Amino acid sequence: MAHDIRILTEAELRAMVPLDTGLVDVVEAAFVALAGGQVIMPPILSMDLAAVHGEVDVKTAYIPGLDSFALKVSTGFFDNAAKGLPSLGGLMTVFSATTGQVQAVLLDNGFLTDMRTAAAGAVAARHLAPAEVTTAGVIGTGLQARLQMRAAHLVRPFDRVLVWGRDTEKAAACAADLAEALGIEAEVVRDPAVLVQRAQLVVTTTPARAPVLQAEWLHPGLHVTAMGSDAPGKGELAPEALLRADLYVADRLSQVERLGELRAAIEAGIWTRGTPPELGAVITGAHPGRQSPDDITIADLTGTGAQDTAIATHVLGLPC
Amino acid sequence: MAHDIRILTEAELRAMVPLDTGLVDVVEAAFVALAGGQVIMPPILSMDLAAVHGEVDVKTAYIPGLDSFALKVSTGFFDNAAKGLPSLGGLMTVFSATTGQVQAVLLDNGFLTDMRTAAAGAVAARHLAPAEVTTAGVIGTGLQARLQMRAAHLVRPFDRVLVWGRDTEKAAACAADLAEALGIEAEVVRDPAVLVQRAQLVVTTTPARAPVLQAEWLHPGLHVTAMGSDAPGKGELAPEALLRADLYVADRLSQVERLGELRAAIEAGIWTRGTPPELGAVITGAHPGRQSPDDITIADLTGTGAQDTAIATHVLGLPC
Numbered sequence: 001m002a003h004d005i006r007i008l009t010e011a012e013l014r015a016m017v018p019l020d021t022g023l024v025d026v027v028e029a030a031f032v033a034l035a036g037g038q039v040i041m042p043p044i045l046s047m048d049l050a051a052v053h054g055e056v057d058v059k060t061a062y063i064p065g066l067d068s069f070a071l072k073v074s075t076g077f078f079d080n081a082a083k084g085l086p087s088l089g090g091l092m093t094v095f096s097a098t099t100g101q102v103q104a105v106l107l108d109n110g111f112l113t114d115m116r117t118a119a120a121g122a123v124a125a126r127h128l129a130p131a132e133v134t135t136a137g138v139i140g141t142g143l144q145a146r147l148q149m150r151a152a153h154l155v156r157p158f159d160r161v162l163v164w165g166r167d168t169e170k171a172a173a174c175a176a177d178l179a180e181a182l183g184i185e186a187e188v189v190r191d192p193a194v195l196v197q198r199a200q201l202v203v204t205t206t207p208a209r210a211p212v213l214q215a216e217w218l219h220p221g222l223h224v225t226a227m228g229s230d231a232p233g234k235g236e237l238a239p240e241a242l243l244r245a246d247l248y249v250a251d252r253l254s255q256v257e258r259l260g261e262l263r264a265a266i267e268a269g270i271w272t273r274g275t276p277p278e279l280g281a282v283i284t285g286a287h288p289g290r291q292s293p294d295d296i297t298i299a300d301l302t303g304t305g306a307q308d309t310a311i312a313t314h315v316l317g318l319p320c
Numbered sequence: 321m322a323h324d325i326r327i328l329t330e331a332e333l334r335a336m337v338p339l340d341t342g343l344v345d346v347v348e349a350a351f352v353a354l355a356g357g358q359v360i361m362p363p364i365l366s367m368d369l370a371a372v373h374g375e376v377d378v379k380t381a382y383i384p385g386l387d388s389f390a391l392k393v394s395t396g397f398f399d400n401a402a403k404g405l406p407s408l409g410g411l412m413t414v415f416s417a418t419t420g421q422v423q424a425v426l427l428d429n430g431f432l433t434d435m436r437t438a439a440a441g442a443v444a445a446r447h448l449a450p451a452e453v454t455t456a457g458v459i460g461t462g463l464q465a466r467l468q469m470r471a472a473h474l475v476r477p478f479d480r481v482l483v484w485g486r487d488t489e490k491a492a493a494c495a496a497d498l499a500e501a502l503g504i505e506a507e508v509v510r511d512p513a514v515l516v517q518r519a520q521l522v523v524t525t526t527p528a529r530a531p532v533l534q535a536e537w538l539h540p541g542l543h544v545t546a547m548g549s550d551a552p553g554k555g556e557l558a559p560e561a562l563l564r565a566d567l568y569v570a571d572r573l574s575q576v577e578r579l580g581e582l583r584a585a586i587e588a589g590i591w592t593r594g595t596p597p598e599l600g601a602v603i604t605g606a607h608p609g610r611q612s613p614d615d616i617t618i619a620d621l622t623g624t625g626a627q628d629t630a631i632a633t634h635v636l637g638l639p640c
Contacts, residue, residue: 005427007327045365049382054420058378058391062369071378071393073413075420089420093393093411100374100395100409105425107325 006104006316013108016318017115019147021154023314024126027119028283030063030310034252035280038064041252041305053078061305063313068094068103070312072305074113086110094312104316116311117303118147120251121203121225124299126155127282128249128290129201129223133158137195139212139236140205140228141165141174146181148203148227153182160185162199164192193217196224204228204236215240220294226261227301237298239265246295248276249287255302262300326424326636333428336638337435339467341474343634344446347439348603350383350630354572355600358384361625363574373398381625383633388414388423390632392625394433406430414632424636436631437623438467440571441523441545444619446475447602448569448610449521449543453478457515459532459556460525461485461494464547466501468523473502480505482519484512513537516544524548524556535560540614546581547621557618559585566615568596569607575622582620 008016017023033039041061048055054077062069074090081087092112094104106112125133133156138145141163149161161178163186165171171188179186189195196202196217206212206228213224215238224245226236242248242265250256253275257263265271277287279299290297328336337343353359361381368375374397382389394410401407412432414424426432445453453476458465461483469481481498483506485491491508499506509515516522516537526532526548533544535558544565546556562568562585570576573595577583585591597607599619610617 007425040367040369042365042367045362045378045380047360047362047380047382049360049417051384052418056380056391056415056420058365058380060365060367060376060378062367064371071376073391073415075415077418077420080419083419085419085421089422091413091422091425093413095376095393095395097369098372098397099400099403099405100376100397101405102409102411102427105327105411107422 003101005102007107008104009107010109010111013106013111013315017112017315019115019118019150023115023119023311024122024151024154026310026314027116027307028123030306031123031251031280032283033063034304034306035278035284035286039306059305059308061309062097063306063309066309066313067097068309068313068316069097070094070309072113072308074110092308092312094316106312106315112311112315113308114143114147116307117144117227118151120301120307121148121227122151122155123283124225124279124301125152125201125223127279128297128299129156130221130290130293133200135160135162135199136201137162137164137199138203138205139164139192139195141167141170142205144205144227145174146177148205149178150181152201152203156201158184158201160187162187162189162195164189164195196222206236207234208236209233211238212236213241214238215244218244218296220296223297225299225301229260230302231259232263235261235264237261239268239270242298243270244296245298247290247297248273249282249297249299250276250278251301252304253278255304256300260300260302323421325422327427328424328635329427330429330431333426333431333635337432337635339435339438339470343435343439343631344442344471344474346630346634347436347627348443350626351443351600352603353383354624354626355598355604355606359626379625379628381629382417383626383629386629386633387417388629388633388636389417390414390629392433392628394430412628412632414636426632426635432631432635433628434463434467436627437464437547438471440621440627441468441547442471442475443603444545444599444621445472445521445543447599448617448619449476450541450613453520455480455482455519456521457482457484457519458523458525459484459512459515460548461487461490462525464525465494466497468525468547469498470501472521472523476521478504478521480507482507482509482515484509484515516542526556527554528556529553531558532556533561534558535564538564538616540616543617545619545621549580550622551579552583555581555584557581559588559590562618563590564616565618567610567617568593569602569617569619570596570598571621572624573598575624576620580620580622
């Protein structure tokens with residue numbers, strides 16, 4: 001019963017998978033499939049290992065029409081830094097969608113998650129941001145801050161990027177990296193309110209547990225993507241911001257209610273708009289999305305197993 | 321961030337992992353750990369892929385004191401037989417319990433599940449069967465029928481084994497294999513009632529959705545292990561059998577209520593004994609277990625992530 005199984009390391013995957021519009025299209029297709037209602041995506045399996053300051057999350061999804069499905073394990077072990085090891089890790093296992101046989105083990109240490117998360121941000125920007133974005137802003141200074149801006153620039157080629165972070169040195173490093181990567185002006189701002197005010201597209205990329213973006217900062221013609229919240233205690237936007245926006249869009253309703261920005265708004269009892277649309281419905285046109293250049297829109301991204309299956313299947317179709 | 325990851329194939333694992341008392345001890349220790357209440361074992365993640373007649377189950381557990389934890393994916397794709405492929409498959413990924421880093425990928429195609437399941441049967445027999453078992457019986461004629469009897473023989477060296485299955489030819493093949501493997505008499509019986517009547521230890525190993533073992537067949541001095549039911553629609557024992565037994569023991573209460581023999585008894589409204597003990601409590605002596613050679617005992621095994629973590633950690637400690 002032996003059959004060939006591809007084992008790909010993080011280094012191999014980094015060489016194979018660029019952050020480009022092809023990848024954005026792959027992740028966009030996953031959101032379209034999700035909207036079609038045919039995707040089978042069980043709730044995330046989570047294991048909290050408090051005794052070792054660790055957590056394990058498992059996501060999977062079956063997308064009809066794709067040859068494969070992925071099962072992704074993400075690990076976070078927060079004593080690792082003291083050991084000189086990365087806190088985050090994990091891998092994807094890829095199975096045949098027709099026989100269940102293991103096709104590949106992608107030892108990516110979270111790299112593919114980083115890429116599909118950035119690509120999802122670009123999908124949100126493509127379908128929700130105003131057509132013209134000259135200035136983008138990012139809140140947060142980590143890897144996703146860089147990747148989100150690089151991905152967004154693929155679909156809205158802004159000519160200036162603003163960076164805010166609690167640590168000004170890290171913000172400067174992030175801005176320098178973005179200036180080099182994108183060949184545009186990159187500027188550290190001292191006040192996140194100013195960042196939001198000057199930008200037409202803002203992405204929040206923090207693990208914040210208290211809002212880093214206030215409702216009163218929102219202005220006409222702004223799109224905000226909040227991608228940092230992925231657990232019940234997290235949230236980057238003031239809950240009132242969701243009401244102040246003309247449109248709030250979820251990546252997956254069943255997830256944002258528990259893990260995303262919507263959770264705090266529901267818990268605060270201020271969410272009065274019923275069932276929000278999912279990003280896939282905006283992409284297909286089932287929901288009209290942004291109605292005017294002056295609308296304020298928010299996308300809430302918690303990360304879905306469908307994105308994992310999409311990128312993993314994409315990887316198996318790439319030349320080595 | 322590269323680090324060594326062991327990749328072991330099914331063939332390598334088969335050469336490394338014998339079904340012996342060492343393995344029974346490893347799985348017994350997992351039940352003891354479960355009973356201690358310190359194991360972290362999330363609910364099973366299940367994905368039903370009706371469109372392709374497939375199903376995917378994911379189990380995991382963290383056992384304090386072990387260096388590793390496993391995450392196991394089991395696949396069942398029931399159109400595979402027509403393609404000349406095995407229906408069941410899967411793999412285990414093994415992580416460091418302190419850093420979360422991937423230590424190994426065990427491409428076992430379900431072999432380790434088969435082994436840890438058989439070993440769990442032996443643990444149940446060791447702690448619940450009468451001290452003297454001269455005749456054992458197995459209901460079912462598949463791989464687990466063979467493995468359960470081989471495993472039980474390690475702890476109760478019976479000198480005769482009885483086999484019943486709906487297909488007499490398969491029963492004969494199973495009996496022949498057991499006679500050769502164990503060097504004892506093996507006999508096909510035409511009536512499962514007779515099999516139960518003549519045996520002191522019976523293991524049911526079928527995917528039955530209607531009882532294959534009736535309550536009135538139970539007799540003093542009998543132990544029954546039911547290991548076939550692992551899904552809400554399955555069940556091998558008549559629900560009344562659980563009441564007729566002096567002692568009913570679960571591998572994991574939260575699982576048998578949904579997936580095991582207890583489910584049907586609860587649904588039928590006949591379960592009146594409150595919370596049954598778990599096997600681990602019988603092993604540790606927290607529950608007295610069998611009180612007399614004439615007691616009738618039943619063990620209900622649904623399979624736990626703790627067993628997977630136990631065998632996977634065991635494998636990593638074996639010489640190659």
